[in-house]
Amino acid sequence: xxxxxxxxxxxxxxxxxxxxxxxxxxxxxxxxxxxxxxxxxxxxxxxxxxxxxxxxxxxxxxxxxxxxxxxxxxxxxxxxxxxxxxxxxxxxxxxxxxxxxxxxxxxxxxxxxxxxxxxxxxxxxxxxxxxxxxxxxxxxxxxxxxxxxxxxxxxxxxxxxxxxxxxxxxxxxxxxxxxxxxxxxxxxxxxxxxxxxxxxxxxxxxxxxxxxxxxxxxxxxxxxxxxxxxxxxxxxxxxxxxxxxxxxxx
Amino acid sequence: xxxxxxxxxxxxxxxxxxxxxxxxxxxxxxxxxxxxxxxxxxxxxxxxxxxxxxxxxxxxxxxxxxxxxxxxxxxxxxxxxxxxxxxxxxxxxxxxxxxxxxxxxxxxxxxxxxxxxxxxxxxxxxxxxxxx
Numbered sequence: 593x594x595x596x597x598x599x600x601x602x603x604x605x606x607x608x609x610x611x612x613x614x615x616x617x618x619x620x621x622x623x624x625x626x627x628x629x630x631x632x633x634x635x636x637x638x639x640x641x642x643x644x645x646x647x648x649x650x651x652x653x654x655x656x657x658x659x660x661x662x663x664x665x666x667x668x669x670x671x672x673x674x675x676x677x678x679x680x681x682x683x684x685x686x687x688x689x690x691x692x693x694x695x696x697x698x699x700x701x702x703x704x705x706x707x708x709x710x711x712x713x714x715x716x717x718x719x720x721x722x723x724x725x726x727x728x729x730x731x732x733x734x735x736x737x738x739x740x741x742x743x744x745x746x747x748x749x750x751x752x753x754x755x756x757x758x759x760x761x762x763x764x765x766x767x768x769x770x771x772x773x774x775x776x777x778x779x780x781x782x783x784x785x786x787x788x789x790x791x792x793x794x795x796x797x798x799x800x801x802x803x804x805x806x807x808x809x810x811x812x813x814x815x816x817x818x819x820x821x822x823x824x825x826x827x828x829x830x831x832x833x834x835x836x837x838x839x840x841x842x
Numbered sequence: 843x844x845x846x847x848x849x850x851x852x853x854x855x856x857x858x859x860x861x862x863x864x865x866x867x868x869x870x871x872x873x874x875x876x877x878x879x880x881x882x883x884x885x886x887x888x889x890x891x892x893x894x895x896x897x898x899x900x901x902x903x904x905x906x907x908x909x910x911x912x913x914x915x916x917x918x919x920x921x922x923x924x925x926x927x928x929x930x931x932x933x934x935x936x937x938x939x940x941x942x943x944x945x946x947x948x949x950x951x952x953x954x955x956x957x958x959x960x961x962x963x964x965x966x967x968x969x970x971x972x973x974x
Contacts, residue, residue, distance in 0.1 A: 611846040667854035685854060694848035701847055738938045756866060759852060778938050804866045805930045816933065823937040830939065 659748030717784025751807035767817035875919025
């Protein structure tokens with residue numbers, strides 16, 4: 593018998609919430625015949641297809657790129673498409689992302705998260721756009737390297753589920769949004785630093801972060817949001833002290 | 843019509859269920875010994891201002907069993923905080939400041955640790971009466 597055809601029954605405790613019938617979320621157990629190479633998402637899809645079609649969960653690419661299948665697996669934020677079943681012992685507990693309101697079963701409300709991403713103006717801001725005929729804005733590989741890792745974020749929101757500050761203050765703008773702002777502030781083609789500092793310097797901005805570093809620990813793309821947040825603290829402090837020129841000020 | 847949602851939940855096992863959660867909570871709790879250390883130092887400064895007798899009484903309190911236990915707690919809290927800070931804090935200065943490029947990572951690492959060692963040595967020299 594080949595390795596891939598060996599089946600093992602694994603218990604999954606899944607947090608269910610059906611707003612039309614459940615007063616509060618409840619745990620439901622499913623026994624799933626898992627193949628050795630299955631990830632948690634495969635098991636959830638099996639439950640949906642073969643056992644209980646009422647289960648709701650988000651997923652899309654199945655290759656750690658889209659960031660849709662973020663959930664809590666045994667208490668830790670994970671992309672379920674990257675969490676191998678064989679990496680766990682005993683029953684596996686799957687819950688919706690922590691720190692977000694639950695819409696249904698494993699689906700959470702992400703509106704506020706998306707608003708926060710947009711609030712930091714994640715686009716190149718120029719005081720004066722140059723004409724297309726004058727060519728592109730050039731950038732050296734060294735300049736690109738300064739912020740490149742922060743472009744790898746897939747907006748999976750795992751960092752918000754891991755952040756103890758966001759857990760207690762949902763107004764906190766959060767790791768991914770600050771990393772996104774930092775990415776543009778470090779881009780030599782951008783001139784919007786001062787505009788973004790206005791946002792980052794608010795109470796719910798970078799200064800709410802207590803440097804738990806959990807956001808960086810859980811990031812599936814090895815982005816370092818904690819570094820972005822705390823580097824932004826340094827830069828906003830320098831900006832406040834007028835050490836830095838206000839490059840993007842209008 | 844809006845859909846009823848269930849309130850956000852804390853992760854299973856928060857705050858003691860995972861080593862990382864425990865580590866963070868201990869880090870946050872290490873702020874208490876640091877705050878206490880500040881209070882003890884302020885009391886010492888006040889005792890200094892009140893004269894020789896007050897200063898001797900302050901030293902006697904520090905030398906008592908509760909005082910020594912407190913000092914050990916402060917030391918452990920400070921060491922834990924410092925070690926964690928060294929682990930995560932070194933990545934902060936790796937940043938492009940204005941037109942200046944980000945400094946190379948090895949430079950930051952060496953400067954960070956050299957700064958800490960220099961400051962520690964200075965404090966020890968002052969406390970030991972070698973300088974000042």
